Amino acid sequence: MFGGFAPPQISQAELRQREEEAAGTVKMVLAGVVGLYLSPFVVKFFENYV
Template sequence: MFAGFAPPQQSPEEIRAMEAEAAFTVQQVAATAFMLYLCRSSVASFVCDPY
């Protein structure tokens, strides 16, 4: 059924560009998660500690 279909081949430059974009995305997700963790813990300590 799909024997004659082959996906287009990507050039090494395209592969490197996609790898760089993926690495940047992973870094952004990790940084965002860390910042949300810091915000959550700082707000929780501010709200929960009466002193």
């Protein structure tokens, strides 16, 4: 029904590279989320004590 070409197969090295890139992206996003969550507390700290 959906006749067409199969997607190209990727090598193990390319798969490992993509997994490492995805893991790095997830870590950066989590670090950004934590930073955004803590930013109001940091601003309030500096407003009160500086």
